Amino acid sequence: MPPSTSDFLEAGRFVASMRRPLLLSHTKPDGDAFGSLVALRELLRSAGSRPLAVAFDPLPHTYDVFRRFEPVSVWRRDLDEKSLTDADGVVILDTCAYSQLLPLESWLKATTVPIMAVDHHITRDVAAARLVLDETAAATCLILYQWARCCGWQISRDAAAAMLIGLATDTGWFTHSNTDPTALRVAAELVELGVSANELYQQLYQCDSTGRVRLRGAMLSGMKLLGDGRLAVMRVDRETLHRTGATLAETENLINDPLTIRTVVVSLVLSEQKEGPVRVSFRSKAPIAGFCELDVDVAAVARSFGGGGHRRAAGARIDGTLDSVEQRLVEHILPLLG
Ligand SMILES: [Mn+2]
The missing domain is CATH 3.90.1640.10 (inorganic pyrophosphatase (n-terminal core))
Incomplete structure (x- = not known):
């Protein structure tokens, strides 16, 4: 209100x-x-x-x-x-x-x-x-x-x-x-x-660095599509940042790119930090009448991993390696996607 x-x-x-x-x-x-x-x-x-x-x-x-x-x-x-x-x-x-x-x-x-x-x-x-x-x-x-x-x-x-x-x-x-x-x-x-x-x-x-655009390319070519294409997972590790010349802050908003794919309902980005837990961002697409009725509350997903946010945009910091965090998230989210 x-x-x-x-x-x-x-x-x-x-x-x-x-x-x-x-x-x-x-x-x-x-x-x-x-x-x-x-x-x-x-x-x-x-x-x-x-x-x-x-x-x-x-x-x-x-x-x-x-x-x-x-x-x-x-x-x-x-x-x-x-x-x-x-x-x-x-x-x-x-x-x-x-x-x-x-x-x-x-x-x-x-x-x-x-x-x-x-x-x-x-x-x-x-x-x-x-x-x-x-x-x-x-x-x-x-x-x-x-x-x-x-x-x-x-x-x-x-x-x-x-x-x-x-x-x-x-x-x-x-x-x-x-x-x-x-x-x-x-x-x-x-x-x-x-x-x-x-x-x-x-x-x-229209003021992106070259590194950010190259990072976008690297993240998209490494993107995994799971659950009949409904879940997109992208990862950012230190090596990719180094290779593309981008900074961790420049990953912002790249999570929205997979949502442009017709089938994708939930998009995840897992970022390896210099130290400490893996940072995870979550986005979900609003239902599209007559096409996809799925409505995933990513704030609820983030909360079950100690994070929070909005229904369609949330985040969490999760302990573990990129592989183990990804596996836990995928196991949690796939059942929500029907
Ligand atoms: Mn705000």
């Missing part, structure tokens, strides 16, 4: 009581995470506070589009716990799960400053005094826009651009199943605020 006007106004008063709010988002930040950090920083600045926006990872090249804005500070690279002493509040954006806030999990659990969260995910375990949640919202940036409108905050062109990037990337440039009338209406209003959609599109989708 979308927040009501009074929810938004109360949340507005809550955040207005913070002079130095710390803005955080999830690890491995995506367009909606960076977009939310930049947009809320701009919005709160025009409202008179001094927000500190912090990302847990540096900006990957796939998001060079964000270089048009003042940089977001990177945890450990630009600041540490000492830099947080004057924070008098926290706003967590685009996640509500401690597992996605690990670098500051213990700090967040120990701090006495008020915490609020703005999010559109289903998975949540963060203890926050105030929540602005809308699981039906296509992006956290969309919630921020509605919040700003409701509170009458000034929306600068930078704030609008950052919100359009978040909304456009979380909807796969308005093609995913979360693209609803509200998403399209808000996008139109953001363009009316002076943002060029075409310019953002070019910076987002």
Whole structure:
């Protein structure tokens, strides 16, 4: 359910009581995470506070589009716990799960400053005094826009651009199943605020590195199709990254390629990390009337492996080798595919 006007106004008063709010988002930040950090920083600045926006990872090249804005500070690279002493509040954006806030999990659990969260995910375990949640919202940036409108905050062109990037990337440039009338209406209003959609599109989708395009080729040629072509599995190992010259961050969105195949309902990407568990991303296709009625909730699949996310886009970190993780996932998912 979308927040009501009074929810938004109360949340507005809550955040207005913070002079130095710390803005955080999830690890491995995506367009909606960076977009939310930049947009809320701009919005709160025009409202008179001094927000500190912090990302847990540096900006990957796939998001060079964000270089048009003042940089977001990177945890450990630009600041540490000492830099947080004057924070008098926290706003967590685009996640509500401690597992996605690990670098500051213990700090967040120990701090006495008020915490609020703005999010559109289903998975949540963060203890926050105030929540602005809308699981039906296509992006956290969309919630921020509605919040700003409701509170009458000034929306600068930078704030609008950052919100359009978040909304456009979380909807796969308005093609995913979360693209609803509200998403399209808000996008139109953001363009009316002076943002060029075409310019953002070019910076987002026509600025790939050669390595990323070669990695796409390698992943697709190694793709396995299982369960009568309903399940696509792709893997990224260190050797492939080295050979193609791509970075791990550049695997983002390549998971959507197999979904362009008529038969594929679920797409998986297993990525070998430098150390620690295998990172797994899950996507599923919405049922297509008269063609494929299968409706797989990949958030539920991810949850049974300790992860979480949305019905059609989820993730998990799973201990084991690429082979063993793949085998366990395939055994779990194939029965769901009829
Ligand atoms: Mn999001």
